[in-house]
Amino acid sequence: MMKPYIYLAKMRIMVNVTYRFDVIVGVICQVLIMLASVYLWNSAFAEQEVLEGLYLQQMVTYAVLAVVVSTLFTTGVENQISNGVYSGSIATFFLRPVRMFGMFFSDDMGSLVASIFLRTLPALIVGILFFRMRAPESAAALALALISVTFSFIIVWLISAIVGLFTFWAMNLGNLSYLKNVIISIFSGRLIPLWFFPQRAQDVFRFLPFQYTYQAPIAIYIGQTGADEAVFVIFIQIIWVALLFILMNLIWRRARKRVMVQGG
Secondary structure (H helix, E strand, O other): OOHHHHHHHHHHHHHHHHOHHHHHHHHHHHHHHHHHHHHHHHHHOOOOOEEOOEEHHHHHHHHHHHHHHHOOOOOOHHHHHHHHHHHOHHHHHHHOOOOHHHHHHHHHHHHHHHHHHHHHHHHHHHHHHHOOOOOOOOHHHHHHHHHHHHHHHHHHHHHHHHHHHOHHHHOOOOOHHHHHHHHHHHHOOOOOOHHHOOHHHHHHHOOOOHHHOOHHHHHHHHOOOOHHHHHHHHHHHHHHHHHHHHHHHHHHHHHHHHHHHHOO
16 A cells, blocks of 8 residues: 555655756755854854853754754645646546545655755755754754654644645635745744744744744754653644644545535
8 A cells, every 4th residue: 555655755756866956056055044044143142152041052053953954844745736726637636546645745755855865964964064063962862853853844744735725715825835934934943943032922832833843853952952841842743743634634624525516
């Protein structure tokens, strides 16, 4: 049963490897973003050693890892759903012997594997060699951060799938995908860690899934989140995965009815 999904993942890896120019441009863009972020935090720490309980090198590491993690969180599920709805080909997925979301997830897993070697590792090497990115606080912190980033990817993927499903009503994804990316960038701590936001805002963010995408695994890596708290954070991530999965399926059931009524 898994063979079709593995095949789809392999095909996506081959496609991504083929476009070498896109890979080179992507790496250059990531390095430039990394450079700008590091200089920004250097300026912020110009006259003080500690800011919100964080040292400069911790924030440099945070900024570098935010760029590195962003190379992993590239999903195509929302565009695939949107294109399928717009062209009407979404109806053909009901005739295939594999699950639609399984196909989309396998495709994005192939992109993820390709990104690890083509984008993530180069960005990580640049961060270590040129920006003195810190090593993790401990081997346990590294292991917990890797577990956390795995669930982070699943959360991002599920949010993207849910956004894509709204195409059944909007008929065109339009700026909805862009809005989703902006919201995640701001409320996840990707651009600015949420520790720098007012306390009231932080209290609200705790009830949203976004901070469990970027900030959660990076905070574990740099030691801002201890081992015991990290286990709790991962538990919260698992809850969000379950809730978003249920929500995605509820929306999909309603969307399927629209396909049946309209005939694709």
